[in-house]
Amino acid sequence: MPFTALGLVPALAQAAAELGFTAPTPIQQAAIPAVLQGQDVLATAQTGSGKTAAYVLPLLQRLQGAPLHTPRRVRALVLVPTRELAAQVGEVLRSLAQHLTERPKVAVLFGGVSINPQMMALRGGADVVVATPGRLLDLVEHNALRLSAVDMLVLDEADRLLDLGFADELARVLALLPVQRHTLFFSATFPPEVQALAGGLLRTPERIDIPSAPVADAVVLQRVIQVDADRRTQLLRKLIKDNGWERVLVFVATQYAAERLATKLHHGDLYATSFHGGLSQGARKQALDEFKQKRWDVVVTTDLAARGIDIAQLPVVVNFDLPRSAVDYVHRIGRTGRAGESGLAVSFVSADTEAHWNLIEKRQGLSLPREQIAGFEPVEVAVPRNPVGPDNGGIKGKRPSKKDKLRAAAAAAALEAGAQSTPE
Numbered sequence: 042m043p044f045t046a047l048g049l050v051p052a053l054a055q056a057a058a059e060l061g062f063t064a065p066t067p068i069q070q071a072a073i074p075a076v077l078q079g080q081d082v083l084a085t086a087q088t089g090s091g092k093t094a095a096y097v098l099p100l101l102q103r104l105q106g107a108p109l110h111t112p113r114r115v116r117a118l119v120l121v122p123t124r125e126l127a128a129q130v131g132e133v134l135r136s137l138a139q140h141l142t143e144r145p146k147v148a149v150l151f152g153g154v155s156i157n158p159q160m161m162a163l164r165g166g167a168d169v170v171v172a173t174p175g176r177l178l179d180l181v182e183h184n185a186l187r188l189s190a191v192d193m194l195v196l197d198e199a200d201r202l203l204d205l206g207f208a209d210e211l212a213r214v215l216a217l218l219p220v221q222r223h224t225l226f227f228s229a230t231f232p233p234e235v236q237a238l239a240g241g242l243l244r245t246p247e248r249i250d251i252p253s254a255p256v257a258d259a260v261v262l263q264r265v266i267q268v269d270a271d272r273r274t275q276l277l278r279k280l281i282k283d284n285g286w287e288r289v290l291v292f293v294a295t296q297y298a299a300e301r302l303a304t305k306l307h308h309g310d311l312y313a314t315s316f317h318g319g320l321s322q323g324a325r326k327q328a329l330d331e332f333k334q335k336r337w338d339v340v341v342t343t344d345l346a347a348r349g350i351d352i353a354q355l356p357v358v359v360n361f362d363l364p365r366s367a368v369d370y371v372h373r374i375g376r377t378g379r380a381g382e383s384g385l386a387v388s389f390v391s392a393d394t395e396a397h398w399n400l401i402e403k404r405q406g407l408s409l410p411r412e413q414i415a416g417f418e419p420v421e422v423a424v425p426r427n428p429v430g431p432d433n434g435g436i437k438g439k440r441p442s443k444k445d446k447l448r449a450a451a452a453a454a455a456l457e458a459g460a461q462s463t464p465e
């Protein structure tokens with residue numbers, strides 16, 4: 042089905058084709074006609090589904106004919122949780138608008154960088170603003186823009202906006218918008234607080250549900266490798282070398298671990314760097330740009346890179362440390378196998394994370410074969426989760442000490458808490 046069949050003008054269809062979009066993805070097929078007709082949309086969609094173009098294309102079309110370039114009057118506002126997503130959506134807007142005769146002015150606003158260039162950029166107005174809520178409010182307070190003429194509002198990754206603690210800022214931004222407007226709401230998950238937010242913002246929306254993990258099925262090959270925790274670095278290096286993997290995104294649990302592993306790999310003759318929230322905005326942008334330009338073989342990251350960031354055709358994702366929850370797992374492996382490309386997601390499981398992995402598998406309805414790599418067969422034995430309970434008779438040759446028991450009980454409690462908590 043061509044994009045024009047969804048009601049898009051040829052200039053937008055042509056720009057989509059030039060980005061390599063040959064046919065609309067399911068979310069685009071569902072959302073584009075609804076948005077073009079002016080309907081509110083409530084969509085469950087993951088990054089990787091093509092959700093950005095699903096709202097950017099019809100948004101651009103609806104702006105055609107509207108009076109553009111009016112100083113300080115924003116027509117469309119896209120709220121996003123992170124700087125990276127803001128920058129990415131800005132790029133998609135600009136690329137898809139390139140053949141339009143009336144090209145809207147796009148401003149991308151986020152915190153963590155000086156406010157002055159953003160104030161300058163807003164001089165003479167912006168038709169479309171893509172922003173994180175905090176910086177947007179700062180700029181409104183500086184009188185750099187007004188939101189009273191916004192007639193299209195997009196909330197992208199609404200669940201993450203709430204997870205990251207933007208609820209108050211969001212409420213303040215929403216209070217500045219006209220009540221009469223067209224609202225598009227995208228979220229990967231729908232916990233009660235997200236449902237409540239959507240309920241208050243949308244009017245008889247078109248409900249679109251794209252299955253939660255399209256990437257987890259056919260296009261991403263998922264492998265689970267058993268290895269002792271202290272041999273993971275060596276194994277990772279071997280896998281990268283033996284398989285000729287290029288551009289590997291490796292997830293670890295903490296910023297410290299990201300730095301440490303990146304340094305170790307770098308010393309072991311791989312081009313490796315880190316990407317996490319502890320780096321300055323400049324360093325984060327540089328790492329990402331250079332990874333896209335294939336300067337780095339490996340980027341070691343925390344869950345910061347699990348959502349929102351799009352690096353086209355990322356071939357391999359490695360869970361060096363397992364994610365905290367099944368939802369995080371889906372987000373992480375969603376970095377590979379994007380929009381029809383095949384990808385590989387490898388998870389390292391060791392004795393102390395086996396129980397946690399079993400929970401992730403169970404929640405995802407997965408049952409993946411466990412692999413072992415010659416020379417890296419694990420020798421560690423799992424400490425039983427409930428050593429004093431009725432199921433403690435399974436492991437021979439290791440009687441848990443008092444310390445082991447305490448440790449196991451604490452680990453089991455943390456696992457349960459981690460598996461039940463909302464990600465990030």
Ligand code: AMP
Binds near residue numbers: 061063088351379
């Ligand atoms: P998103 O879910 O918006 O983050 O998009 C994920 C990736 O899919 C991006 O690399 C897009 O450029 C790409 N993409 C979006 N729509 C299509 C399409 N119709 N055909 C092929 N790739 C697409």
